[in-house]
Amino acid sequence: MVSSNRSTAMSDSSPYYAIVTGASQGLGRALATELARRGHNLLLVALPGTGLPELSESLGVNHNVSVLFLETDLMSREAPGVILEYIRANAIETDILVNNVGIGHGGEIGDYSDEAIEESVFLNMRCTTLMTNIFAEELGKRERAYILNIGSFGGFMPVPYKSIYSATKSYIYNFSLAVREELRDRGTSVSVAMPGGIITNHRVRKRLNEVGPVARSFTIEPDRAAEDIIDSMFRFRKVIIPGWRMRMAYSIGCLLPFRLLLAMTGRMFRGVS
Numbered sequence: 627m628v629s630s631n632r633s634t635a636m637s638d639s640s641p642y643y644a645i646v647t648g649a650s651q652g653l654g655r656a657l658a659t660e661l662a663r664r665g666h667n668l669l670l671v672a673l674p675g676t677g678l679p680e681l682s683e684s685l686g687v688n689h690n691v692s693v694l695f696l697e698t699d700l701m702s703r704e705a706p707g708v709i710l711e712y713i714r715a716n717a718i719e720t721d722i723l724v725n726n727v728g729i730g731h732g733g734e735i736g737d738y739s740d741e742a743i744e745e746s747v748f749l750n751m752r753c754t755t756l757m758t759n760i761f762a763e764e765l766g767k768r769e770r771a772y773i774l775n776i777g778s779f780g781g782f783m784p785v786p787y788k789s790i791y792s793a794t795k796s797y798i799y800n801f802s803l804a805v806r807e808e809l810r811d812r813g814t815s816v817s818v819a820m821p822g823g824i825i826t827n828h829r830v831r832k833r834l835n836e837v838g839p840v841a842r843s844f845t846i847e848p849d850r851a852a853e854d855i856i857d858s859m860f861r862f863r864k865v866i867i868p869g870w871r872m873r874m875a876y877s878i879g880c881l882l883p884f885r886l887l888l889a890m891t892g893r894m895f896r897g898v899s
């Protein structure tokens with residue numbers, strides 16, 4: 627199902643729109659809010675019935691920008707085409723694509739449901755790939771454009787008991803760096819964010835409680851992460867790790883033997899949902 631509406635159209639700071647997928651809550655909502663705060667018009671995409679009309683209204687009014695929304699299921703292969711059609715039909719020009727939608731299932735291999743696997747693969751990898759492929763040409767029409775893909779700290783290495791999730795985010799990491807090189811001369815900057823734990827919803831909070839106090843102490847609030855990520859995106863950063871604690875953890879991790887790192891993360895995530 628697709629439904630959409632124009633909420634507010636008042637901006638005179640930027641004629642262009644930023645598309646944010648998975649914008650109804652969590653990091654996507656925080657990224658959308660940060661872009662609105664900086665005067666960007668928005669096209670928010672999420673599932674129907676997730677409060678997009680209200681969010682669009684409040685972002686438009688509070689930040690004096692135009693906010694559109696499109697309610698559609700990003701699990702569907704047709705969704706990216708529907709979004710492109712929508713922006714063409716409404717004569718919207720985009721200069722930022724934020725591929726945020728994603729899901730973080732964990733577990734032991736053999737125990738995953740087919741649905742969990744499909745959600746992980748379709749939302750984390752297929753949606754970002756289709757969106758990037760379909761919007762590359764549109765973004766290339768701007769003098770300067772940005773693609774921001776949301777990976778995860780777990781994408782830097784294999785994570786036992788988060789094997790599917792970490793593999794999908796490794797894909798996002800490598801895909802983003804390759805596309806960055808391809809689009810370099812077309813004026814489109816591609817960044818990939820690799821955040822650690824962000825307390826975005828009750829599932830993440832529960833998971834972080836299960837992982838233990840050390841990992842918990844490295845978490846960051848969604849607003850803080852979004853500010854860091856958007857700031858770095860506009861500075862054309864290739865790989866973005868929000869929060870100094872996670873940047874430090876990355877540097878330490880690079881010094882540890884791979885086998886030790888694997889054993890440590892396996893111990894950390896064993897039994898975590």
Ligand SMILES: NC(=O)c1ccc[n+]([C@@H]2O[C@H](COP(=O)([O-])OP(=O)(O)OC[C@H]3O[C@@H](n4cnc5c(N)ncnc54)[C@H](OP(=O)(O)O)[C@@H]3O)[C@@H](O)[C@H]2O)c1
Pocket residue numbers: 647648649650651652653654671672673676698699700701726727728729730749776777778779820821822823824825826827830
């Ligand atoms: N939270 C963390 O600790 C963390 C760490 C590293 C990376 N990340 C990444 O950050 C991104 C956002 O994570 P989050 O924690 O903010 O997740 P979240 O709170 O679950 O938000 C996900 C967003 O995607 C939307 N969504 C889910 N399924 C959808 C579908 N089929 N079609 C359209 N929209 C859909 C959700 O809408 P609903 O309102 O319908 O649920 C929501 O707006 C993900 O890519 C995740 O892997 C998160």
